[in-house]
Every structure is written in C-alpha cells, then in structure tokens.
Amino acid sequence: MEILNQITKKYHNKDIIPLYKSIPPFVDYQKGFGFKGVILWDSIIDKIQCHFCGNWFKALSGHLKKHSLDSYKYKEIISLNNNTPLLSLGIKIKEEKIASSKYQAKKKKLIKGNKKYFKHHQRKKEKPPKRLQFYNTFGTCDIQIKDKFLKLKEKLGRTPRKNEVYFHKLLTKRFGSYNKALMAFNCAIYRKRPNYSRFELLLFIKNFKKQYNRIPTADNFRRNNLFPNPTTYIRNFGSWNKAMILAL
Numbered sequence: 123m124e125i126l127n128q129i130t131k132k133y134h135n136k137d138i139i140p141l142y143k144s145i146p147p148f149v150d151y152q153k154g155f156g157f158k159g160v161i162l163w164d165s166i167i168d169k170i171q172c173h174f175c176g177n178w179f180k181a182l183s184g185h186l187k188k189h190s191l192d193s194y195k196y197k198e199i200i201s202l203n204n205n206t207p208l209l210s211l212g213i214k215i216k217e218e219k220i221a222s223s224k225y226q227a228k229k230k231k232l233i234k235g236n237k238k239y240f241k242h243h244q245r246k247k248e249k250p251p252k253r254l255q256f257y258n259t260f261g262t263c264d265i266q267i268k269d270k271f272l273k274l275k276e277k278l279g280r281t282p283r284k285n286e287v288y289f290h291k292l293l294t295k296r297f298g299s300y301n302k303a304l305m306a307f308n309c310a311i312y313r314k315r316p317n318y319s320r321f322e323l324l325l326f327i328k329n330f331k332k333q334y335n336r337i338p339t340a341d342n343f344r345r346n347n348l349f350p351n352p353t354t355y356i357r358n359f360g361s362w363n364k365a366m367i368l369a370l
C-alpha cells in the first residue's frame with residue numbers, strides 16, 4: 123500500500139505503479155515528472171512515462187529523440203540501471219519472446235573472437251557507480267534508509283542503539299560511522315560510557331542488588347546508560363555470570 127501512497131498522491135491514479143520492484147520512499151525528479159530511479163507504468167493502458175515531458179509511451183527510445191537524448195543518456199540522468207529496457211510491460215514480454223525464439227540462431231555467433239558480435243556486448247572494464255534504481259530495488263537509497271531508521275526510532279520511542287539496527291553495517295558504509303549517520307538524521311548521539319575499574323564495575327552490581335533486591339540481568343544494564351555496558355563485564359571478567367559471582 124505504501125508504494126502507492128507516494129505515487130497516488132502525485133498522480134491521483136491507483137493504476138500507476140513502478141514497473142520494477144522499488145521500495146519507497148522515492149526521490150522526486152524535480153526537473154520533470156515521476157521519481158528518480160523509478161519507471162512509472164500505467165497498468166491500464168500499458169504505457170510508461172517519460173520523465174521529461176510527462177507523456178506516456180509503449181517504448182521510450184524513439185520518443186527520446188524529441189528531447190535530443192539517447193536511451194543511455196536518459197538512464198544516466200534518471201539514474202536507471204543501464205540494462206533496464208525503456209519499454210512497457212506488454213512490449214517487454216513480446217520482445218523477450220522474440221529474443222528467445224531468435225536465441226538458437228544467435229548462439230552460433232556467440233563464439234569467442236567474433237568481433238562483429240561482441241562489439242556491442244563488450245563490457246567496460248571499470249564498473250560504473252550504482253544507479254538509484256539499484257538502491258530502490260532493495261530500499262537502500264539514502265532517503266529509504268533514513269525512513270527505515272526513523273520508523274525504528276518511532277517504534278522504540280528513542281534513538282536505536284547500533285546493535286538494534288539490523289542495517290547498521292549499511293549505515294556505517296554509507297555515512298562513515300554509526301554516529302555520523304545519527305548526525306545526518308538529526309538524532310541524538312549516544313555518549314560513550316566512561317571507563318570503569320573492575321572494583322567500580324562490581325560496585326554497580328552490588329548497588330543494584332541493594333536497591334532492587336534482585337540480581338540485575340545483562341539487559342537491565344544494556345538498556346540503561348547510567349550502568350556500564352554488559353560487554354565491559356564480559357571483557358573484564360570473562361562472562362556476565364562470572365562478574366555476578368565475584369560481586370555477590
């Protein structure tokens with residue numbers, strides 16, 4: 123449903139959907155229509171939208187001449203994957219059928235050294251950077267991970283800790299560190315807990331026992347910033363339980 127929300131808001135039409143798997147929210151294409159890295163498809167008339175003029179077509183490549191573009195340049199501007207066909211679903215299926223029927227004849231040409239055939243199929247040595255369509259497929263473009271993160275924050279009612287975010291590796295990769303990601307999302311950064319001596323660490327457990335009349339669980343300490351992190355106990359005493367035995 124959520125996929126439709128952002129699109130229907132823009133188009134007031136529930137038949138318009140992304141042609142390829144795309145996870146919202148999407149980045150608006152400010153200079154024209156639709157969204158970056160998304161091909162919008164009208165499922166009733168089986169046509170896709172040109173991002174520049176907003177008109178709907180069965181196939182875009184011919185029309186793009188009007189905008190003095192070729193399909194590769196278009197895909198670069200709209201941040202679509204280079205191998206994405208600019209065709210409506212109906213035409214795409216038809217083309218695929220034709221291609222597979224021709225494949226047996228084509229296969230013979232697929233011999234190594236056949237330069238004529240390979241000329242158009244040579245791969246570039248350098249991998250081009252990933253386009254937005256790639257990230258949209260997995261819901262990992264910047265605004266999508268921000269959206270995911272903020273939903274998690276709302277669910278928890280506080281800023282999530284690094285180990286509570288299942289995609290924290292992605293955040294670290296994208297922003298440099300977890301805290302830098304928090305700053306980018308305008309979230310409060312967790313202060314580093316101070317370094318405690320072994321004596322102080324055990325004192326925390328003793329005081330907890332005195333105050334609450336029970337032995338603390340590792341989770342009690344993990345969730346409260348006023349206590350040392352349980353991993354500190356494991357590092358110092360070997361395990362959480364060993365620390366308990368020493369303290370009590």
Ligand SMILES: [Zn+2]
Nearest residue numbers: 172174175176
């Ligand atoms: Zn156009």
